[in-house]
Amino acid sequence: MITPFVLGLLAVALAGPVPALMARWRGLHHTPFVAMLLWQSVALAGVLAAVGAGLSLFTHTTGTSDLTWRTGPITVLTVLITVTVVGRLLLSGHLVGTSLRVVRRQQRQELDLLAEWRGRVRVVEHDVPVAYCVPSVTEPRVVVSDATLTRLDEGQLNAVFAHERAHLTARHDLVLEAFTVLHRAFPRWVSSDAALREVRLLAEILADRAALRVAPAKDLGGALLAMATGRTPEGAMGASTVDLVERVRLLGELRPRPAQTVLIALLGWAVLVLPTGLVVAPWLTAL
Amino acid sequence: MKRTPRKQAKASLGELERAVMDVLWELPDGQDVTVREVHTTLSSTRDVAYTTVMTVMDRLARKELVVQQKSGRAYRYHPATSRAEMTADMMRGTLSTLGSGERGPALVAFVEEASAEDVEALRQALAALGD
Numbered sequence: 001m002i003t004p005f006v007l008g009l010l011a012v013a014l015a016g017p018v019p020a021l022m023a024r025w026r027g028l029h030h031t032p033f034v035a036m037l038l039w040q041s042v043a044l045a046g047v048l049a050a051v052g053a054g055l056s057l058f059t060h061t062t063g064t065s066d067l068t069w070r071t072g073p074i075t076v077l078t079v080l081i082t083v084t085v086v087g088r089l090l091l092s093g094h095l096v097g098t099s100l101r102v103v104r105r106q107q108r109q110e111l112d113l114l115a116e117w118r119g120r121v122r123v124v125e126h127d128v129p130v131a132y133c134v135p136s137v138t139e140p141r142v143v144v145s146d147a148t149l150t151r152l153d154e155g156q157l158n159a160v161f162a163h164e165r166a167h168l169t170a171r172h173d174l175v176l177e178a179f180t181v182l183h184r185a186f187p188r189w190v191s192s193d194a195a196l197r198e199v200r201l202l203a204e205i206l207a208d209r210a211a212l213r214v215a216p217a218k219d220l221g222g223a224l225l226a227m228a229t230g231r232t233p234e235g236a237m238g239a240s241t242v243d244l245v246e247r248v249r250l251l252g253e254l255r256p257r258p259a260q261t262v263l264i265a266l267l268g269w270a271v272l273v274l275p276t277g278l279v280v281a282p283w284l285t286a287l
Numbered sequence: 288m289k290r291t292p293r294k295q296a297k298a299s300l301g302e303l304e305r306a307v308m309d310v311l312w313e314l315p316d317g318q319d320v321t322v323r324e325v326h327t328t329l330s331s332t333r334d335v336a337y338t339t340v341m342t343v344m345d346r347l348a349r350k351e352l353v354v355q356q357k358s359g360r361a362y363r364y365h366p367a368t369s370r371a372e373m374t375a376d377m378m379r380g381t382l383s384t385l386g387s388g389e390r391g392p393a394l395v396a397f398v399e400e401a402s403a404e405d406v407e408a409l410r411q412a413l414a415a416l417g418d
């Protein structure tokens with residue numbers, strides 16, 4: 001009876017308090033690569049623990065005796081929980097994936113008709129400075145408006161292009177998609193919004209770091225400011241304040257942190273491997 | 288390796304759509320053209336079959352990018368909206384997609400939205416960076 005209990009507890013911890021604490025640990029931003037891995041491990045381990053808890057309780061109740069008035073309801077309940085978790089994830093994955101593909105396909109078609117090729121980027125005539133990328137396996141695109149080209153100087157533009165290309169080559173969109181699926185599947189009673197927000201910020205930090213390999217921090221920072229200044233619609237929510245300022249703050253904090261990197265990588269490994277080794281393996285061999 | 292030729296054909300179809308739209312967008316306001324006229328214009332710069340142009344314009348009509356009107360025995364075509372309007376529409380859509388995050392990370396922006404306070408905080412952070 002211990003397996004489902006431990007896995008259930010683990011699932012609850014990995015769904016709520018652990019991500020909430022991680023979101024508050026700003027030190028993670030200094031080691032963005034392993035931090036991103038840790039977020040993925042925690043999310044995956046949480047889902048596996050939830051499914052594992054249901055499955056192990058099910059095998060426990062059905063394995064020990066025939067269905068009785070006592071074990072029957074528990075069995076039904078665990079099956080329901082497992083089916084709900086898996087079902088919501090699949091449905092959310094389908095909905096998010098479909099909507100992403102629709103938006104991206106439409107973007108590509110419109111860009112093909114409307115945007116000019118300039119070097120390796122597409123330029124759209126528009127007076128709001130904007131820079132973004134359309135992720136894709138075969139035809140990723142970096143897009144800027146011509147207002148961006150006139151507002152930013154050459155060094156700043158190089159920083160922006162390097163930043164966007166880093167998103168595309170590292171396929172940050174896949175990680176963001178996975179966490180969007182998680183958030184859409186469990187919008188409440190799970191810290192999935194904090195997880196999504198942090199993973200988005202980490203993707204930006206990673207792309208910023210890639211940009212710093214080809215451009216000085218003052219160019220990247222200047223580009224961020226110039227783009228933010230141009231993207232100030234009336235009544236905009238101040239939701240991104242922390243993230244933009246945090247990104248600029250981190251431009252000046254590039255000191256490598258080997259100890260923290262190793263520690264977080266180990267944590268990410270442990271959170272996935274330990275429950276499997278200590279809880280799931282004994283249960284499976286005992287079946 | 289079977290996919291390569293198909294992909295090339297698809298890419299050139301997109302490119303042809305653009306070429307056709309460019310011809311239509313160059314028309315003076317209120318004027319329309321036949322497939323034959325578009326084909327003649329395109330033929331001056333590229334080698335393209337009349338039927339291909341017809342197929343492309345048919346596709347554009349189905350996508351509601353061009354308006355197809357029967358006039359006598361031939362169809363006449365004109366763009367549904369001007370290039371500038373279509374660009375503005377697309378960017379409106381893009382900016383709202385980037386701003387809301389409602390539909391997931393379809394597009395990844397360099398900077399999403401920023402309020403006046405954001406910009407001020409950013410300026411200060413940058414100044415601190417310069418020290």
